[in-house]
Amino acid sequence: xxxxxxxxxxxxxxxxxxxxxxxxxxxxxxxxxxxxxxxxxxxxxxxxxxxxxxxxxxxxxxxxxxxxxxxxxxxxxxxxxxxxxxxxxxxxxxxxxxxxxxxxxxxxxxx
Amino acid sequence: xxxxxxxxxxxxxxxxxxxxxxxxxxxxxxxxxxxxxxxxxxxxxxxxxxxxxxxxxxxxxxxxxxxxxxxxxxxxxxxxxxxxxxxxxxxxxxxxxxxxxxxxxxxxxxxxx
Numbered sequence: 001x002x003x004x005x006x007x008x009x010x011x012x013x014x015x016x017x018x019x020x021x022x023x024x025x026x027x028x029x030x031x032x033x034x035x036x037x038x039x040x041x042x043x044x045x046x047x048x049x050x051x052x053x054x055x056x057x058x059x060x061x062x063x064x065x066x067x068x069x070x071x072x073x074x075x076x077x078x079x080x081x082x083x084x085x086x087x088x089x090x091x092x093x094x095x096x097x098x099x100x101x102x103x104x105x106x107x108x109x110x111x
Numbered sequence: 112x113x114x115x116x117x118x119x120x121x122x123x124x125x126x127x128x129x130x131x132x133x134x135x136x137x138x139x140x141x142x143x144x145x146x147x148x149x150x151x152x153x154x155x156x157x158x159x160x161x162x163x164x165x166x167x168x169x170x171x172x173x174x175x176x177x178x179x180x181x182x183x184x185x186x187x188x189x190x191x192x193x194x195x196x197x198x199x200x201x202x203x204x205x206x207x208x209x210x211x212x213x214x215x216x217x218x219x220x221x222x223x224x
Contacts, residue, residue, distance in 0.1 A: 004153075009151070032210040034212075034213075036213075042217065042218075043115075043201055043215035043216055043217050043218055044154070044201070044203075044213070044215045045215070046212045046213070049212060051210075090153060090154065094209045094210045095209075095210070096209070097142070097159060097161055097167075097208055097209035097210070098156060098159070098169060098170075098209055099144070099156055099209050099213070100156070100170070101146075101153040101154040101155070102153055103151060103152060103153040104153050
């Protein structure tokens with residue numbers, strides 16, 4: 001069965017430190033891959049997406065993600081986090097009009 | 112453009128009551144979908160539609176009905192609410208398919224007593 005795994009439920013980093021959020025998927029074929037962010041009490045907003053081509057994709061707010069087919073991974077990175085990055089982050093995969101979300105990683109920022 | 116709008120923002124129901132969660136978009140998107148978000152579970156797809164008159168089931172469709180009579184609207188109906196349906200519900204839309212960027216509404220928080 002198709003699945004998306006975000007192994008870290010919570011991550012805490014200091015402001016200015018680098019960040020990597022992990023995402024692994026299980027799918028028969030390479031799906032479309034997304035990262036969304038959800039601020040408290042809000043809906044979700046797209047950070048970036050991968051369909052094909054260059055495996056390193058750039059998104060909004062200084063985020064990037066790298067698709068690694070051999071590892072079935074699509075990890076999200078940011079070189080220097082800001083206090084405003086505190087939120088919940090969701091990895092998602094889509095294929096045949098159905099979307100599966102991971103359970104999310106909540107990011108906490110230390111001042 | 113208002114984007115994706117949802118009403119109501121918050122609702123309390125008693126077990127067995129029925130209600131309809133409204134979702135509308137003004138972006139002329141063909142694809143619309145409903146999710147529920149529960150703590151520690153992420154978002155789970157309830158139903159989706161690829162165009163007016165076409166709907167299909169997602170991951171957790173039981174207890175929910177949908178119809179799509181217009182491109183703009185995609186209501187979600189709970190025929191007999193149960194406490195297990197206490198959740199935050201999000202509607203989303205995209206230009207034509209589930210493989211595209213989804214635009215989310217602000218959510219409806221539902222409490223079933």
